[in-house]
Amino acid sequence: MAYYRSVGAVPPKRHIQHRDPEGRLYYEELMGEEGFSSDSALLYHRGVPSALVDSQVWELPDQSRTPNHPLKARHLKLHDLTTDPCPVEGRRLVLGNNDVRIGYVVTGPASMGPSPLYRNAIGDECVYVESGAGTVESVFGVVPYRAGDYVVIPRATTHRWVPSEASQLFAIEANSHIHPPKRYLSRFGQLLEHAPYSERDLHGPGEPLLADGVDVDVLVKHRTSAGIVGTRMTYATHPFDVVGWDGCLYPYTFNIDDYMPITGKIHQPPPVHQVFEGWNFVICNFLPRKVDYHELAIPVPYYHSNVDSDEVMFYVGGDYEARKGSGINLGSISLHPGGFAHGPQPAAIEASLGADYFDESAVMVDTFAPLDLGEGGLAVEDPAYAWTWAGRGPAVGDTGAGGPAVHSTD
Structure with a gap:
């Protein structure tokens, strides 16, 4: 995110001596x-940021994936998913491919304390806060979060989650960086006038967070030739020893209510709802808004074939018009994979005529490679969803997810 910030004590020039009041040199990273x-x-830093004293295996939660075969639409009920309360180690894999993984966790209350120190060395994370509040502490400082926030955490940022109340977190973990869509940025990185949000809506750390400690553990998610693995690294001093920093790379939050929906005279396609993008995927949000105002407009989406992508919709608020009659409720995920046409439930089309406002909120992830089902997704699937457009079950029975579980080849 090319938006310069300076926090705490930094020297007047890069790569020059910077000392504490007793004359000790700070370590620049x-x-x-x-x-x-x-x-x-x-x-x-006050201490040496690379002073490692131990490195051990950290056993990750189940990262296996099962192909969506035979091919069909899926409905996953995330509110039925039981998770460990740790914001990091409690995440269960719902959907994923070699570009992005979607996980879900319901944290414990404030009395559970903070999560372990953690960093994702594979890619950026964009965590949508379905409910709850708290802070994310990192080497950059403290960022408060609340319901409706996207918390964007750059790759390899050491951080921890500190819920002040139980929080439902929808975690999008990339194998790349996550940033605003290029079409909304100037060639120098400023958000343009036609963008649905601006720099005023992005909230980063305001002051350093200084912590002391020795032999401090950090959980690191990373890649090897065998796939995604975890390591528990132990550092001689606490990573949160940063007295100051500056630059254009840092964690920040963006609240979904600060997104200004783009509407039109006839139905607008999903790209107008885009908020972020990564390598081979995009993130969109569908929010309460005025809808199409042509006298013959059909406000719900037209049927469309996902020629190049899988579409994931996470329903987080209101009453989603296009899915009426399908069993979709708050906390539901619909997966509409590439390879067949999908769209509104048939009764929803006539019911939407004449509507001038939709009260709905959803977070969408579109991927350009097929998504597999994680163990968390398989645990809460509604097997009837694929047949709801036809209004009856399959001719030969539901054969389930199909083939054996596979492991990530990231």
Whole structure:
């Protein structure tokens, strides 16, 4: 995110001496994307940021994936999913491919305390807060979160979640960076006038978070030739020892209520609802809005074939018009994979005529590679959903998800 910030004590020039009041040198760390050719931040530590004293295996939660075969639409009821209360280790994999993984966790209350220190060395994370509140503490400082926030955490940022109340977290983990759509950015990175949000809506850390400690554990999610793995690294000093930093790379929040929906005289396609993008996937949000105002408009979507993508819709608020009669409720995920046409339930089309406002909220993830089902998704599937457009069950019975589980080849 090319939006410069400076927090805490930084020297007047890069890569020069920066000392504490007793004359001790702070240790400068460059955290940068794409080698030295993209966004970065410079952090100034009291201790040596690479002072590792131990490294052990961290056994990740189940990351296996099952192909969507035979091919069909899926309905997953996330509110029926039981999770461990830890915001990091409690995540259960719902859907995923080699570009992005979608997980879900319901955290414990404030009395559970903070999560372990954690960093994702595979890619950025964009965590949608379905409900709850708290803070995310990181080497950059503290970012409060609340219901409706997207919490965007750059790759390899050491951080921890500190819920102040139980929180439902919809975690989108990329194998890439996550940023605003390029069409909304100037060639220098500023959000343009036609963008549905601006820099005023992005909230980053405001001051350093200083912590002391010795032999501090950090859980690291990373890749090997065998796939996604975890390591528990132990550092001589606490990673939260940063006295100041500056640059264009840092965690931030963006609340869904600050997104200004784009509407039109006739039905607008999903790209107008886009909020972020990563490599081979996009994130959109559908929000309460005025709808199409042509005298013959059909407000719900037309049927469409996903020629190049799988579509994931997570229903988080209101009453989603196009899915009436399908069993979809708050907390539901619909997966409409590439390979066949999908659209509104038939009765929803006539019912929508004449509507001038939709009260609905949903987070959508569209991927350009097929999505597999994670163990969490399989655990809460509604097997009847695929047949709701026809109004009857399958001719030969529901054969389930199909083939054996596979493991990520990231």
